[in-house]
Amino acid sequence: MRRKDYVPPLQEGLSGTAALSRWETDLLILGAGVAGVYAALWAEAEGARTLVVSKDPLPSGSTPWAQGGVAFPLDATDVAAHLQDTLQAGRGLVEAKVARSILQEAPFHLEKLLSWGLPFHPEPVREGGHSRARVRHLGGDRSGLWLLRGLLGRLSRPPLQGYTALSLLLAGDRVAGALLLGPEGPVQVKAGAVLLATGGFGSLFPISTAPPGASGDGMVLAWRAGAILRDLEFVQFHPTALPNGALVSEAARGVGAVLLNAWGERFMPRYAELGELAPRDVVAQAVFWERQRTGAVYLDLRSIEHLGERFPSIVASARALGLDPTTDLLPVAPAAHYVMGGVRTDAGGFTSLPGLYAAGEVASTGLHGANRLASNSLLEGLVMGKRAALAALQDLHGPPRQPQALPVLTAPPSLLPKLKPQVGEALGVVREGERLRAFLAFAEALPLEEKPWASREEAEAGSLLLLARLVAQGALLREESRGAHFREDFPQEGEPFHTEVSGSTLCRVPAG
Ligand SMILES: Cc1cc2nc3c(=O)[nH]c(=O)nc-3n(C[C@H](O)[C@H](O)[C@H](O)COP(=O)(O)OP(=O)(O)OC[C@H]3O[C@@H](n4cnc5c(N)ncnc54)[C@H](O)[C@@H]3O)c2cc1C
Incomplete structure (x- = not known):
């Protein structure tokens, strides 16, 4: 394939909006976090015309906030142990074949x-749920930022910033591009294939470690086009966020930080053999219950040497709250952190819709199951970013003549301050049937509207409201507790199954 410019500027009116620009490319990548940028590097290496867009200024998305690092098996013999840890965290819903293939491919990417x-950093560290020290850091606790900067620096054409995808274009049953809102107005991008790399939906929750732009847009674009979404009820809560939403990475517990309740007791050994290094769901629930029982939970980092050098972000976040972690206990609570569910893909990043691929947090590949193992997500973004880009290029169709833009799903942004606290109550760490039903009735009464065109804020509110409903529906259907999903009224694990939603149909699909 020869590289050409992707912007033939052709203006045309779109009723009620500024003039519509029409662009064309081979591969349109929505999102410029680790998955989107790494995918673009591989697509560029193939010589494909590639356009990457990000709605937020770079470095955007959750990627630059990642502190802990990237989990790579130590060597070929460690793949089995890393897989075992991943299976253990995922509680029966990890697709072992997919997970093994991702872990086997990991060393290639580390070398690259x-x-x-x-x-x-040459020395890997151990994080929660890992049986060995295999998480690799970059730049102290700013791993994601250093990773993303390194990748962005290698792109020959930087991502376009300030472009929000509002809907997908369809040509027959094939996804053929997207309708974007850019700084100059609307843009219709016709593409041979579209790769979603838009991240998760942490901002649905009142306390989240994810940035405000994490509104699950890609999942909603895919759902609106008819793709299958899977296991949306599995939202991982990070057990140790500060009151300002800033994260205190697991790595701190990996080197000796301990959790204390309001009475000064170290409680984790009562909940799990691994103590503070138990998987996140176990720690988040323990923190939830101890906060309820004793009124507060604190993280004690005072015994960690060289704290400022090893964890500069944590020290800065604590100082912003007037606390000094070398002498003070830090108050912590669980916060929405990572979405395990998403657009269902196969091991190559292919969704259920022709022309549509997904990688990174927007996707549900089967690696994480009911609970993500710490630092497996940046790894997944790398491996699946490459695979999805190459698979999309294999299946490229010439941009169609007249694709149709799907309507944009919208809601009034003013409803979000009402919605989020309710989400926190009903869809948080501990869930229960009556609360879920009441929440669903509330969310279904809020207005969700389809429009030919919308502002970014209306589209994001539409995404969040739809996802609130879908997460609640999945959580109601899942009458069991598994991984990150805990039902007070069904505290045991049942038979493993996935939830899948397509249009208005939600169903149980047996695992395996
Ligand atoms: C505080 C924090 C710490 C973390 N620490 C770790 C860690 O140590 N190790 C680890 O493995 N994982 C960690 N994670 C998780 C990990 O960072 C994310 O899962 C991963 O970075 C997601 O990458 P991504 O490329 O899928 O999406 P993101 O990095 O979230 O990027 C999404 C991109 O999509 C764009 N976008 C979204 N919607 C639209 C739209 N409608 N139109 C156009 N563009 C759009 C955004 O602007 C952005 O460019 C952490 C997450 C957080 C929040």
Whole structure:
């Protein structure tokens, strides 16, 4: 394939909006976090015309906020142990074949990134749920930022910033591009294939470690086009967020930080053999219950040497609250952190719709199951970003003549301050049937509207409201407790199954 410019500027009116620009490309990548940018690097290497867009200024998305690092198996013999840890965290819903293939491919990507000069720390560290120290950091606790900067620096054409995808274009049953809202107005991008890399939906929750732009847009674009979404009820809560939403990474517990309740008791050993290093769901629930029982939970980092050098972000976040972690206990609570569910893909990043691919947090590949193992997500973004880009290029169709833009799903942004606290109550760490039903009735009474065109804020509110409903429906259907989903009224695990939603149909699909 020869590289050409992707912007033939052709203006045309779109009723009620500024003039519509029409662009054309081979591969349109929505999102410029780790998955989107790494995918673009591989697509560029193939010589494909590639357009990457990000609604937020770079470095955007959750990627730059990642502190802990990237989990790579230590060597070929560690793949089995890493897989075992991943299976254990995922509580019966990890697709072992997919997970094994991702872990087997991981060392290739570490070598590639090292050969590009990315400054991985030579000593891996151990994080929650990992049986060995295999998480690689970059730049102290700013791993995601350093990773993303390193990748962005290698792109020959930087992502376009300030472009929000509002809906997908369809040509027959094939996804053929997207309708974007850019700084100059609407843009219709016709594409041979579209790769969703738009991240998760942490901002649905009142306390989240994810940035405000994490509104699950890609999942909603895919759902509106008819793709299958899977296991949306599995939202991982990070057990140790500060009151300002800033995260205190698991790595701190990996090097000795301990959790204390309001009475000064170290409680984790009562909940799990691994103590503070138990999987996130176990720690988040323990923190939830101890906060209820004793009124507060604190993280004690005072015994960690060289705290400022090892965890500069944590020290800065604590100082912003007037606390000094070398002498003070830090008050912590669970916060929405990572979405395990998403657009269902196969091991190559292909969704259930022709022309549509997904990678990173927007996707549900089967790696995480009911609970993500710490630091497996950046790894997944890398491996699946590459696979999805190459699979999309294999299946490229020439941009169609007259694709149709699907309507944009919208809601009034003014409803979000009402919606989020209710989400926190009903869809948080501990769920219960009556509360879920009441929440669903409330959310279904809020207005969700289809429009030919919308502002970014209306589209994001539409995404969040739809996802609130879908998460609640999945959580109601899942009458069991598994991984990150805990039902007070069904505290035991049942038979493993996935939930899948397509249009208005929600169903149980047996696992395996
Ligand atoms: C505080 C924090 C710490 C974390 N620490 C770790 C860690 O140590 N290790 C680990 O493995 N994982 C970690 N995670 C999770 C990990 O960072 C994310 O899962 C991962 O970065 C997601 O990458 P992504 O490329 O899928 O999406 P993101 O990095 O979230 O990027 C999404 C991109 O999509 C764009 N976008 C969204 N909607 C639209 C739209 N409608 N139109 C156009 N563009 C759009 C955004 O602007 C952005 O460019 C952490 C997450 C958080 C929040």
